[in-house]
Amino acid sequence: MSTDNSDDTTEHHAHEHRDVEGPGYPTPAAMRTESGREQTAYVMAPRVGMKNDGPGFVGVVDLDPASDTYSELIDTVEMPNKGDELHHFGWNACSSSCHAEGLSRQYLIVPGQRSSRIHVIDAEEPRDPEIVTVIEPEELFEYDLSAPHTVHCVPGGKIVISMLGDADGELPGGFLQLDQEDFSIDGRWEADRGAMEMNYDYWYQPRHDVLISSEWAAPNTYYPGFDLDDVEAGKYGDSIHIWSWDDREHVQTLEFGDAGRIPLEVRMSHNPEETQGYVGAALSSNIIRFYESTDGAWDWDVVVDEDPREHEDWDMPVPPLITDILLSLDDQYLFFSNWLHGDVRMYDVSDAANPRLVDRVWAGGLFGDRQEIQDKEIRGAPQMLQLSRDGTRLYWTTSLFSSWDNQFFPEMAEEGSLMFKADVFPDEGRLDLDEEFLVDFGDAPGGPARAHEIRWPGGDCTSDVWQ
Amino acid sequence: MCANAAAHSVELVRPDGRTETIRVENGETIVDAAERADVAVPYGCLYGGCGTCTAELLNGDVRHRASPRALKTRSLDAGYVLLCIATPETDCRIRIGHGIQAEVVGTPWK
Numbered sequence A: 001m002s003t004d005n006s007d008d009t010t011e012h013h014a015h016e017h018r019d020v021e022g023p024g025y026p027t028p029a030a031m032r033t034e035s036g037r038e039q040t041a042y043v044m045a046p047r048v049g050m051k052n053d054g055p056g057f058v059g060v061v062d063l064d065p066a067s068d069t070y071s072e073l074i075d076t077v078e079m080p081n082k083g084d085e086l087h088h089f090g091w092n093a094c095s096s097s098c099h100a101e102g103l104s105r106q107y108l109i110v111p112g113q114r115s116s117r118i119h120v121i122d123a124e125e126p127r128d129p130e131i132v133t134v135i136e137p138e139e140l141f142e143y144d145l146s147a148p149h150t151v152h153c154v155p156g157g158k159i160v161i162s163m164l165g166d167a168d169g170e171l172p173g174g175f176l177q178l179d180q181e182d183f184s185i186d187g188r189w190e191a192d193r194g195a196m197e198m199n200y201d202y203w204y205q206p207r208h209d210v211l212i213s214s215e216w217a218a219p220n221t222y223y224p225g226f227d228l229d230d231v232e233a234g235k236y237g238d239s240i241h242i243w244s245w246d247d248r249e250h251v252q253t254l255e256f257g258d259a260g261r262i263p264l265e266v267r268m269s270h271n272p273e274e275t276q277g278y279v280g281a282a283l284s285s286n287i288i289r290f291y292e293s294t295d296g297a298w299d300w301d302v303v304v305d306e307d308p309r310e311h312e313d314w315d316m317p318v319p320p321l322i323t324d325i326l327l328s329l330d331d332q333y334l335f336f337s338n339w340l341h342g343d344v345r346m347y348d349v350s351d352a353a354n355p356r357l358v359d360r361v362w363a364g365g366l367f368g369d370r371q372e373i374q375d376k377e378i379r380g381a382p383q384m385l386q387l388s389r390d391g392t393r394l395y396w397t398t399s400l401f402s403s404w405d406n407q408f409f410p411e412m413a414e415e416g417s418l419m420f421k422a423d424v425f426p427d428e429g430r431l432d433l434d435e436e437f438l439v440d441f442g443d444a445p446g447g448p449a450r451a452h453e454i455r456w457p458g459g460d461c462t463s464d465v466w467q
Numbered sequence B: 001m002c003a004n005a006a007a008h009s010v011e012l013v014r015p016d017g018r019t020e021t022i023r024v025e026n027g028e029t030i031v032d033a034a035e036r037a038d039v040a041v042p043y044g045c046l047y048g049g050c051g052t053c054t055a056e057l058l059n060g061d062v063r064h065r066a067s068p069r070a071l072k073t074r075s076l077d078a079g080y081v082l083l084c085i086a087t088p089e090t091d092c093r094i095r096i097g098h099g100i101q102a103e104v105v106g107t108p109w110k
Helices: A003-008 A028-034 A137-141 A228-232 A402-408 B030-036 B073-077 B100-105
Strands: A040-045 A057-062 A073-078 A107-111 A118-122 A130-135 A146-154 A158-165 A174-179 A185-188 A202-205 A210-213 A239-244 A249-255 A263-268 A276-281 A286-292 A298-305 A322-327 A333-338 A343-348 A356-362 A385-387 A393-397 A418-425 A430-433 B008-013 B019-024 B054-059 B062-064 B080-082 B086-088 B092-095
Touching: A107 A146, A107 A158, A137 A146, A146 A202, A158 A202, A202 A263, A210 A263, A239 A263, A249 A298, A263 A322, A276 A322, A286 A322, A322 A385, A333 A385, A343 A393, A356 A430, A402 B100, B008 B030, B019 B030, B030 B086, B054 B100, B062 B080, B073 B080
Parallel strands: B008 B092
Antiparallel strands: A040 A057, A057 A073, A107 A118, A118 A130, A146 A158, A158 A174, A174 A185, A202 A210, A210 A239, A239 A249, A263 A276, A276 A286, A286 A298, A322 A333, A333 A343, A343 A356, A385 A393, A393 A418, A418 A430, B008 B019, B054 B080, B054 B092, B062 B086
16 A cells, blocks of 8 residues: 555554544554555755755655656755745644544645745645645744744644744744644744743653653854854753643753753654653763653653764864654664764664664764765765654655754755665664665755755654654 | 935855846845845845855945844954845945855864
8 A cells, every 4th residue: 555645545544433534543553564665755955055045845755666766856846935944844634633534644834944934735646745825934923933843733633833933033932833724823832931941842742741842042043053152151952841731831841951962853752651752962962861750750861872083184072963863663763863973873772761772874974984875975964864654764864954064064055965765674673774775965956955854745753643 | 315325236256256246225135135136145034043144245334234143243343244134335345155154153173
């Protein structure tokens, strides 16, 4: 069965609500086992800060190995404006509304991180997506919010987007809520943001009345580039925030300090019974596990800690910079990328508090022993990850953020990013780079582009929440 | 006073040395004028927060219409400007290019 149209089928609803149509899967295992192979990828492709700049686009990549255009960029949905910096995106509906009759996973919500403009793309035809709605920046600024980041659909017919700044790009950020059907702005999601100032990524789990958000910095701090003076001045994040999902109130701050500098991607277990997850702290380059303790408060431990490394061309030891992390749908493996060092790591997290490194792939970066693929120099290093639903194929792109790319891997500004694939063997705890697969965004129609977040039409490891 | 007295001519110098001259109306930003003239210049947020449009003022004077939040004082003092909020006060010569933002911030650890 084609995964691209999986939402149109009823096969995966063979649970107690089988007569109810909805946009997702009843359990993480149902998505993992019943959805079939990904046939198409949507890839965010910004052109901000490129030598030949132009509007960014959402790229459509053919992932059907039987197709003549397998491993190629087959279509682009170009944005109407320049300067958006397409970054992260999400669906109007996912498994969190599994039992919501009439809803389908049809619309992609595509924010411009820099422009604060939000685009809505109709992806009913997976290979022929088109923009149907644009929310202009001024409409977001009216709520004193800017810099849209993480998009999750949430129960109750809503979409919630983490917003990193106020209307001037300063702190504090917040959360914007949109209507799932007409994409009108409801206003702010949060009723009381308490001690939260900085925002970045978030995950939520209604079963345990929790939302967990992380911290990057004020847009005016991270937009212009990464300056260590700003870290020393305390302008970058070192905490995550626990919110009551039901009351929409901030309830607790977990402050990591030096043990968790710039905590970015937040991934809770997919199993809705679990009350734990992981956050990757980019600058301190460690993985922190957070969990609900017996008294109902949340606690944390560093469970993976990496070291900076000397490089002959650099003055100071360079941190790995963990920029993305991902949990397989069965919650057995954690993957993360070291964007400066140049490797993707695979950890067995079946013992959640004691991750065990099982394999890694080097490709590009400052230390990768592989600096070429298919006779091309690797531009950038492993960054945004996406895993096949069955957990056997890991894909990644090489761009982090236009201004930071231009500081660390300036060749991407002239020649664009790359998209990679590795084959994962969960039964053996092994990860192998697939050297036959490569998508070169340097060849994009209209000129080279960066490549950032990846999604599958039928939902993926970072899109869906099970209540 | 002539109605055009406040318009200024801005010469944009690209990394390869190629130059283009645009006319910027009184109070207009250089990005708006460049867009109107169909001359490509880098930009992002359009409110002075992101630094994508960072350029180096070689000659002349500009005024920032809003707070140039993306530039630190040392960068402003060194003559860097933000074209999305900059309006010329005199005729100007300005170096533009996608790489100037990174040149201003530098590369940590290097």
